[in-house]
Amino acid sequence: MSEPMVQVHNVTKVYERGKQQVEVLHGLTLDIPKGDFVALMGPSGSGKTTLLNLIGGLDKPTSGEITVGGNRIDQLGSGALARWRAHNVGFVFQFYNLMPVLSAEANVELPLLLTKLSAAQRRKNVAVALEVVGLADRAKHKPRELSGGQEQRVAIARALVSDPQLLVCDEPTGDLDRKTADEILGLLQVLNKEHGKTIVIVTHDPKAAEFAQRTLHLEKGQLLEQAA
Amino acid sequence: MTRTGFVIANLFRKRVRTILTLLSVIMAFLLFGLLQSVNSVFSSGADFVGATRLFVQARVSFTTALPVSMVPKLEAIPGVVRVAYQQWFGGVWLPTNTPLIMFTLDPQRYHDVYPEWKMPEDQWQAFEHTRTGLIVGRQLAQQYGWKVGQKVPISSNIWPQKNGSKAWQFDLVGIFDGKDADWQKRTNLAFIQQDYFDEANQFGIKGRTNFFILKLAPGANAEAISKTVDAMFENSPDETKTQTEKDFNISFVKQIGDIGLIVRWILFAVFFTLLLVVGNTMAQSVRERIPELAVLKTLGFSDGSVLGFVLAEAFALVLLGGLVGLTLASIAGAMVEKQTGGQFLLELDRGVWLLGVAAIVLMSLAVGGLPALRARRLKIVDALAGR
Known part of the structure; x- marks a missing residue:
């Protein structure tokens, strides 16, 4: 068995909604090996996005342990967690979440402002990332000048540019038509198979899940099964 | 980026x-x-350093006139070499109804105290000897196209003539300029004779003026002279307030509030x-x-x-x-x-x-x-x- 990339052990997450406490994840345990491509599926409110946020270091568990790439990220403080995210994980969102005031290449360059790379090296890395997603010719365009599929490719390039080993994608095709969605998922597959990225996606779409190596189902905050 | x-x-x-x-x-x-x-x-704050002239006005207000008879006493103070005096006239250029910065004064004394104004000597002489004489700064002359020798109709919003008319008429006898760029910027002034004003104004105001200008000897202690002047007239009907030229200009505007x-x-x-x-x-x-x-x-x-x-x-x-x-x-x-x-x-x-x-x-x-x-x-x- 290959080395684990993500280890989630007995994780519980409780949100406070006003005076009410809502337990979203109940003692969940999960291992994702390096180079895996996992789809998380389940009904709304099952805890998919919460789990994804915890794996990506966007939130902290109420209890339990989360280890990603050998780092106990549940123990990191806010600043350390931000630095960890900058170097170890790439994010892709359903609505792309690009900066509308920046061109495609500037959007992709944004994470590199946190590195010590020179401006020339940053430009080179950006060009490579845009080339990988097939958007080298749209580098100067602003997000509003791109189609939904192209915006998502820019978002993927932004997630890739700092060369993280883990990509977390929250409904990456939720806002796209079938054909474009398949192209994006195909691109993720290439990143997984050819570049060795570990990918975790959350999706409602069974067709999208077919692109993953395996699918995990969540319901009411618990992992139901593990399908090959 | x-x-x-x-x-x-x-x-x-x-x-x-x-x-x-x-x-x-x-x-x-x-x-x-x-x-x-x-x-x-x-x-x-008050700054007497480098002051070459002091202004003396009534302690109560600039608008309260002081007697010209104070001049000999002021000139007797050690460090004071010459005294001039000025009275606000409140002139208005009639054709355009434009207010002018205009004073009455003693020509010779003023000439002595303000060497910064440059004007041909014959024009100073003409000003001294023409009772209805008027001299104006270069900017003012250029602004209204005035030439030496012409008559200039000016109204005073304060001082009517004895016949009740506010319209005065003066003979333009000289146009002065400043000695350098700084003084040239200030040539928007107009001056008339104090004697003519004393004689012609309706209120019979005679021998009184708004303020005196003391020209100091080189190296004179302006602050000490200022104190001497004010002490000299303390408890008299004409108590004074003596300050530098700059402070005088500031206090003039400060009267607004x-x-x-x-x-x-x-x-x-x-x-x-x-x-x-x-x-x-x-x-x-x-x-x-x-x-x-x-x-x-x-x-x-x-x-x-x-x-x-x-x-x-x-x-x-x-x-x-x-x-x-x-x-x-x-x-x-x-x-x-x-x-x-x-x-x-x-x-x-x-x-x-x-x-x-x-x-x-x-x-x-x-x-x-x-x-x-x-x-x-x-x-x-x-x-x-x-x-």
Whole structure:
């Protein structure tokens, strides 16, 4: 068995909604090996996005342990967690979440402002990332000048540019038509198979899940099964 | 792309809004520059260093006349070499109904006390020997196209003639200029003979004047002479207040009221309004970008970095507007100085600029502080979920 990339052990997450406490994840345990491509599926409110946020270091568990790439990220403080995210994980969102005031290449360059790379090296890395997603010719365009599929490719390039080993994608095709969605998922597959990225996606779409190596189902905050 | 480039790009994401806000900042700092320079002139303390002339007026008010008979006593004070005197005439150039800066005076004494005015000697002689004589500065002559030898109809809003008419007529006998650029800027003045005024005014005001000008000997102690003069006339019917030329000009305008207080209240109102306008713009700008700020944090920018971005935007906005406003104030001040012939100095000195920069920093913190703190505190998962 290959080395684990993500280890989630007995994780519980409780949100406070006003005076009410809502337990979203109940003692969940999960291992994702390096180079895996996992789809998380389940009904709304099952805890998919919460789990994804915890794996990506966007939130902290109420209890339990989360280890990603050998780092106990549940123990990191806010600043350390931000630095960890900058170097170890790439994010892709359903609505792309690009900066509308920046061109495609500037959007992709944004994470590199946190590195010590020179401006020339940053430009080179950006060009490579845009080339990988097939958007080298749209580098100067602003997000509003791109189609939904192209915006998502820019978002993927932004997630890739700092060369993280883990990509977390929250409904990456939720806002796209079938054909474009398949192209994006195909691109993720290439990143997984050819570049060795570990990918975790959350999706409602069974067709999208077919692109993953395996699918995990969540319901009411618990992992139901593990399908090959 | 750089962090600075990112800040500027965000600043101009809504161009119309940013430009309108920028204009309000520019206007506020233009007012700040002009008013603060007025304030710094009025709040400066008495400075006798280097004074070559002293002004003596009635202690009660500039408008209370003093007897010309004080001249010999003033001239007897050690360090005083010559005494001139001036009376406000309140002239109005009749054809255009334009107020003039016009005084009555003794020509010879004035000539002796103010060597800075350059005029041919024969014109000084003509002024001294022509009872209806009038001399004017070069700027004034050029403004109205006056030539030596012509008659100039002038009305006085204070002094009617004995026949009841406010319309006076003078013979233009000389046009003077300044000895250097500084004095040339002040040549918007007009002078007539004190003797003619004494003789012709309806109220029978004779032998009295608004103020004396003491020309001091080189190296004389101006402060000591000032004290001597005021002590000399203490407890007399004509108590005096003696000050330098600069302080006299300032106290003349101060009669309007407490200029410093007025300026401070105006500036308070201006900056309070600016605080609301720019503060609201910044708050709105951050509110619109909550998901984007959350994405920045997602990418690995720390809470402090995100706070810094918002503060930098506020700073860039206020800095740009502030510097443009202060520069415009400098230009406007120079124009006012030129238009008033140097009578009204609105120079933005180093102190005003430093105060302006301090105001820029404080204003940036005030308008950017709360939105920046909000940006710093926002939780990624809540912001991305639109909560």
